[in-house]
Amino acid sequence: MMVKKKGLLAALAVAAVATLSLAGCASGDTSAGSSDKPSASAGTLTVWVDAERVDALKGAAAAYTEKTGVEVKLVSKDNSTTKNDFIQQVPTGKGPDIVMGAHDWAGELSANGVVAPLELGDSAADYLPVAIDAATYEGSVYLLPYAVENIAVLRNADIIPEPAANFDDMIAKGKAAGLAQPFVVEQGAEGNPYHLYPFQTAFGAPVFGTNDQGYDPADLQIGNAGGEQFATWLGSQGKNGTGVFNTDIDGDIAKQSFLDGTAAFWLTGPWNVGAAVDAGINVAIDPVPSPTAEIASPFAGVKGFYLSSESKNKVAANDFLVNYIGTEDVQLELFKAGNVLPALTAAAEAASSDPIIAGFAAVGDQAVPMPAIPAMGAVWQYWGIAEAAIINGADPVATWQKLAADVQAAINK
């Protein structure tokens, strides 16, 4: 007599399905073409969107489907994995037609051949200049921008009613109000150059020089005389100096100090404003107080949409991006979902009726686009470490020169 087990059969069925679906995937991996070709009448556009903004795009997607018959499929993705997934999936033909991302991905995406340039045509003039600058990589526009993001100083207006004139004034005002640590900015063991960059620009030390194509990787500026002055100043404000900068202050600690009112100034981005307002703090947005006579310009990060180089539906994708996402209504919808300044000038003006957004926009006027060139990867991996070392008491000029040398060596490699 044979004893048969139903469980065994169930397992068999599962295994079989798994085998075949994997076989299906494997076949997709090795062939460049995709099996789901658009039907003759209308196709499907797959758009990867970060989870917070899916709802904001639903209206535009539905309107587009109604007008053209092209179905727009919004796929919610985790922001932290989107870029890698996109790079890996596009060559297999399985990736989306459009992906939402940050402008500084452009270099990496382009080096991997997974994005196609966009043509904004005359509508390019309708966007904020910083957004178009950031969206342009090696002379071509790769990104349809929808938001411009930069850091600014959040001030607790109940403690300090007036904005600070400069960096020293800010610290003095805070001390006068009886605060031990008036100003906080997130650092961490490996430093945080993004948040320190405004001070660095105030000393006249950008990372790269520029040419007519944008940032020039051959012209590394970080180690110039201004850079050394910045390093010296940073050292004087570190552990062995005034202690304004401290690598033990990470994002959470900085946030907590501001929310508790033990710090009155907080250098951070629009993503943290909600928490401060919710905590009942009377928040005002100020420009970054400069330690020199020059303006302290933060980095601008521009968010937008990339078009996949392997999209089978480029016409519809272009049309959807330029003529639907690039409209004031959709940009305002996206603004409501994220509270970040819209990239379209008209939408940006409408959004600036909110004083906080207007505050960030005013600071954003001074901002410079974060370099998207792949050489920037070589900078990031040494930059923060060097700054953290200087804050913790290493010799500023020597450390800074080693940073410049390390970066140059990594770029030349």
Next chain:
Amino acid sequence: MSSTTENVSTGREAVLEEPPKLTPKQRRASNIADAASGGIRVILVKIVALGLLDALALTAIFILLGQREWLVIGIVVVATGLINWVYLGKRKLPAKYLTPGVIFLLIFQVFVLGYTAYIGFTNYGTGHNGTKDQAVSALMSSALERVEDSPTYAVTVLERAGTLNLLVTDPDGEVSVGNAETPLSPVDNAEFDGDKAVALDGYETLSFQEILAESDAITALSVPASEDPNDGALRTPDGSSGYLYVSTLEYDEAAGTMTDTTTGTVYTDNGTGAFTADDGEQLLPGWQIVVGADNFVRALTDESIRGPLVYVTIWTFVFAIVSVATTFFLGLFLAIVFNDMRMRGRKFYRVLMILPYAFPSFLSALVWAGMMNESFGFINQVLLGGADVPWLTDPTLAKVSILIVNLWLGFPYMFLVCTGALQSIPEELQEAATVDGARPWAVFRLIKLPLLLVSVAPLLIASFAFNFNNFNLIYMLTNGGPRDASAPIPVGYTDILISMVYKVAFTGETRDYGLASAFSIIIFAIVAIIAIISFRRTKALEDLN
């Protein structure tokens, strides 16, 4: 002979006449066996399951046929055939049990290992991400530059005799038509809709739906503006507006070269997976190729990696060995203590002991990282009354901190294992030894520990292998830091091999999956060799029994 058969048959009749009394348990068991073994339902389920499988396989084969994936089709046919043969046949009971396991083994172990090994021999990474065709088309599309100050043209897509044409209205209202072969030439009999020419006699105007269906052909269509290539070519990205572009790259398929038309540099496909100029400059994106053992050679000889590799390897061994040793001895000590009958409230303490094991380890590591913060951490602020101990920022102390946290995370497991193993050692051994006059320490050292090791040693080896690759803890607690500022790669004093590989291959904006795979194979080899040697050694322990 005959009498035996008779006896047997009689016996059988006897059984039939008088079934043996079964206990309720036995009856239930035989019922289950009956229900499970025969019956129409089981056969039905079997047929349905196999039918579904075959239907799926057939669908897969048709899809694969469309993509001409002959190898995969072969695999699907053979696998489906084998499964049907195994489950339809009557006498292949072992195979029926083994098949699902073998399938899972193939998919989740053999395939993954094989694929990792394969990637280790390729140049897969940033810039070498797809096929050569994809690289060529990406290069060509990024090489297009819009002619400076050229206007936007209104464009209508027309079709004649299977050829796509563009009907172009320039900003002055002049209308012209052209296709990929024929440059734009003026026409005067076009039909207008407002300011835009939308139709032309003898041509068919494509509707938006038709444009979508021909998407690829239309975005690839490039209509020369004139006989002079320097005037550029008109392209339309969306089928309704066109722009003049010139290309800065020219592709010669026969020669396999890319020529930069602005500088005249010729980039050749010389087998490195990218178009390369004579001076070694590469055009990115390139494509994926098999590079042989290059990655392995680089992993072991690259100047920038070799220096840190030595001390990272040493620290990896120290970390793994010390972690296993400390967790084992603390776990064993606690197991002995809580195994003592005189101890009160043992159950309560045991639950407490297990707690660190119950939290996800990466979460615990993050919490510890917060507690060990030099200026704001709980340990310095509360326990040490405001001391400035650089727990995670001093090279030596960071290593100690990692070992402490790993001890906290790891001892409950050893405690559980040792408790179980201790309880399986017969009490009589201890009693006999005590009667013979042995002291407790001697009993433990000479009798209990060796017996314990027989069952625990394989787990210690597994624990060593686990800690050797304990990426979670390092990444969450120190991220390898503090950084070694003198090293040419972003490696820190507490990096172990796997976290160093992660940094080498994945930090910055250049990924190198090939190098990472080569490294992971090398690490796999190290761990495998150590495990094999250790298992051989532990066989000696088994002779004790």
